[in-house]
Amino acid sequence: MTQHIFDPITDEEIRITTKLLKDLNGDAKLHFANIDRLDPPKDKAVEYLNIERYGGGKLPYIPRRTYAYYYLNEKIPLFKAIVNVSENHVICNVETPEGTVGPLIPDDMNKAEEASLRHPAVLAEIAKLKLDQVHYNHANLGKLEYKVVSEPWMYGTDCEDNKVPLVQCYMYLKLDHPDANHYSIPLRFSPVFEYLTQKFIRMDYLPSGADELYIKETLPFKAIPTVEYHPDVIEDFQEREGLKPLIIQQPEGASFNVDGTRITWQGWDFRVATNSREGFALYDVHFKGRSLMYRFACNEMTVPYLEPRAPFHRKQAFDLGDCGFGNTANSLALGCHCLGVIKYLDTRRADVEGNPVLIPSTICMHEQDYGLLFLHQNYRTGKTVATRRREFVLQTIATVANYEYIINIIFDQAGAITVQVRATGILSTMPNDEGCVTDWATPVGPGVTAAFHQHLISFRADMRLDGDKNTVVYDDYVPMEENTALNPYNVAASQKRTYVEKSGSIDQSPFTNRTYKVINENSINPVTMKPVGYKFEMPAKQMILASKDSYNVKRAHFATKQIWVTKYAEDRMYAAGEFTNQSTIDTGLKVWADGSENVRNTDIVVWPTLALTHPPVTEQFPVMTSDFLQFLITPASFFDRNPALDVPLANNNFNKSVYYEDANKSDTKPSSECCKM
């Protein structure tokens, strides 16, 4: 199969990149922080896509490009290179600006974790715990020791002089069982190390009371019970009974078709390509032959903690910019992460040496039924038209230390996309003095509390609605002037449209039902006689809570607003900027959405921010039932009528459901009864 311009990076392309950069740097030792494919130039790509879809000539040749971040000899500065891997030459190779710190990658984090556990300063603290003098009598497992665990975190920022890449190791105890939950016993010391060299910097001591005053010495540990999530470690575990199999059977196979990176399903036609930073991106998204988006991806997430006490004030992850949703992607397993007929795609990343690493099955694709798509019963005839809502789901799951993020892109049969994030996994916990109750954290077990925090997730929608020139508007619904000839009964309301003329953001306004739309002013809907559009349906949410003068906000300006509009430019990919780890400022939307550029009827990018203020509850420990965040991208007078009228009507010859009363009989055959139609 010929390689497509949007296909993800190959092992060979990683190897070429590494070799060219090693050659360029002579004897120096290269320490890679990332190697991945760079998107093709958009103008060329659009030319390519137009010819691919509509014909009209030979596909243009577009050389494949990669980018790489690396250090020399385990020292800053961080270098960035762009490589032409089709023609084997380095396009550019530059030192990043002073103070730039590269993303954290799993290899280095594991090294930091190991180093922290054997450093004398840490061993000295561990000795003070006198762990040899305590143990836990587990109801099922008998006498268990407590073991120390280290969890390195991005260091964060609280001043301008974070010049050296650092990690902060949060330390825990766990029962000596491979599946024990260490988040249940956070320790009170927390060493800081240099990230590249594992050099010990200092020991921080963690607060555990309701104020900034706390004990700064490590005391002997007193055995306490842990709150466990694994069935093998939960005491007196009794598995819940009564759940019977529910098998998604697709005897004729899946309704979707996968051809390399191209996916087609029920009128949808797009490409999906995995990458190390975003997990994956969609490209060239069409529905029923009409273009919707050039590119769509989750591009950043920041998780600021709302804890005042040092060093927790620095807890602010940028899960994509600091770690990467591809780098941290789970390998998904059949019948566990999704059901039915499943197609998987892999991710390739580079290790610190620049060697390719395969992470298999990071994306799964499947179909699901989610109730009724549309239904109407004519009460005069009793006749019903009913269609089932079949969904096509693209899923990836990233584990960023404690937390899991499940990204589901859900396509329906009527031209709508639901972008759904499920937050699950384990709360990042802090030590808590007995009886300590604050109003900024929730105790979740003995000696352990979970701080309030937020998740602010940026998506980047490079729009191409019926063509390259689009406009963002927002519509408010406001009462009509009262006591006029037209509105004498004072019941009416009308739509007030505002055009976004300059790059920037839109304020939330749920009480005027403010609706964000992308329209194409050059494409008029023949029925409404107005421009065609798609809307971004987003729930009103609290945005980032920290003070605007705090580093948390300076670094994540994007998190202050729900939706942004910028003009397209090739290097505007990530909401908080290209380099977020230990950053002091947002070099992304802060810069690009400054009001200086015209964004009406031009090539624009829309940046929705999903937000969740998360004050934990006890039900979210020791593992958290998925919390849902989502928004919709849905047609708003884009088509001239319901584009799903051609979906086959529901009937039980196809769906083969059975009556409850019959279900336990061995000779049950599905009824052939169907809707009265």
Add this chain to the structure above:
Amino acid sequence: MTQHIFDPITDEEIRITTKLLKDLNGDAKLHFANIDRLDPPKDKAVEYLNIERYGGGKLPYIPRRTYAYYYLNEKIPLFKAIVNVSENHVICNVETPEGTVGPLIPDDMNKAEEASLRHPAVLAEIAKLKLDQVHYNHANLGKLEYKVVSEPWMYGTDCEDNKVPLVQCYMYLKLDHPDANHYSIPLRFSPVFEYLTQKFIRMDYLPSGADELYIKETLPFKAIPTVEYHPDVIEDFQEREGLKPLIIQQPEGASFNVDGTRITWQGWDFRVATNSREGFALYDVHFKGRSLMYRFACNEMTVPYLEPRAPFHRKQAFDLGDCGFGNTANSLALGCHCLGVIKYLDTRRADVEGNPVLIPSTICMHEQDYGLLFLHQNYRTGKTVATRRREFVLQTIATVANYEYIINIIFDQAGAITVQVRATGILSTMPNDEGCVTDWATPVGPGVTAAFHQHLISFRADMRLDGDKNTVVYDDYVPMEENTALNPYNVAASQKRTYVEKSGSIDQSPFTNRTYKVINENSINPVTMKPVGYKFEMPAKQMILASKDSYNVKRAHFATKQIWVTKYAEDRMYAAGEFTNQSTIDTGLKVWADGSENVRNTDIVVWPTLALTHPPVTEQFPVMTSDFLQFLITPASFFDRNPALDVPLANNNFNKSVYYEDANKSDTKPSSECCKM
């Protein structure tokens, strides 16, 4: 099986009620507007439930009661009676207050529809259309005539003197085919009739331009194409290809158990009883042995149109109070309205004569898989705990003329309930002059426009969280005081709790992440050391838009706020009051939530209002893909940890999924691979 106190009304109970009231009224002809079961007195019922669940004596005898609305000799006043059907006597029988109009029932509406089509005044207008001179050449069906359709609506209110029950008939044309869509050609005349007698009152002429000036005479109809939803009537229909079967197979049957009205599933334990007005109510809702609610139901919906022009200003349905979600419930069919192993329940209503009418299968119950419940991967070991989210869904669907409302109550395995309403069906349309574009309606086809409108849906949650005394609080998340010893980096936020002391409403405040909770101050969570609670998670929404001085708001005061709190009282069942049809004032929450009663630590009822401002889009015609509205009732430190830890881990021996690559091979067996656990 012994009858339970919450079991729905029986045919026999309807007959007894009718007979006793006929006997009471001698020779007068009774015209019934409703007969249904009345809930037992709560104090007695709670005594019954406590003994039923925990033992401690003989179940108390509680006589069954019904209520009935009826007219005598087709004339107001409306009478209301309460009957003891266990002991065959009328408890009370009263004239309702002057001006009270009873609900509309299908029998009478059909009669009005028929009458309107044969009334000379209407026939005269129809004659002016000169329909014998036009026809439509349908691509598949050949030459088709146009036929007139009448759709009677609740009359609404725009003054104080609506003393007589009325209906407004909206008239349409449709192609002469049983499945043709009449909403595509609204006519410009609209007769008004007396509801009980079908006496002609007057002819209204409908506006069709952008102002209040319009043609008041009926002109000959010129043939125009219609926008059709039924495959048999859509021209050149081509069914969408490629959708392959997705069969929900439950070889061991359902995981839920139905015993009369009692449902148990995965820790849930409650009763469900159908009724004519609400569709159904849940009773005595428990999860894992702990009480959550005494009763829960959708209790009212108002749909005000935002159209200024008469007579559309009167379009304001109260779909439950005026019509009843039980009366208008669809009979659900296997493999159409839900999939898998399905249990159905029926509704019984009374006709105008007081005879029982069975509406079969108005509720369906089924299970579905909806992705991951929780997941965590320990990156050190690569081991994952993953559980699938199985859901139990109770569904009912009401057809209120053009619109369908799908009510889904979705239970998860972790103690949460999702209350989901899907709005589908057909937009109520108005005639539109060619080229007329307004900012309060959306043209959806030739000569037809759909006005902006709202849906405001009230739920009634009679709480019983860990006991009879509950409290409502709301929590805001606000920045902590800056530049203090505790918060020097200005990143922190804390929770500010407000107790609702007096009956009333809570203002929305999404930007402080305001969260509504019901707590029990007498039940302390041992982990958080604070009262246990459940939260109502609701999206911030625009509430009713009409002027507060309009009848639309006077009649539906409940629609002005998202959540209300009242003290429990037996007769406080419906948010806009007991009688909504042609009402002039909200006799429900307007009265009960007036701030006069203490609602802290007592027997309280919570009234959430789901709201949707609905400016139609072309994709919603001729039938509307389900629009979702939902809120969550979810534990907020009610349990001491995740109550779903006992859910079996996902594995493919149970789920039997298959690889895409294998799915088309005939010899495919499900892989036995499962999560690394």
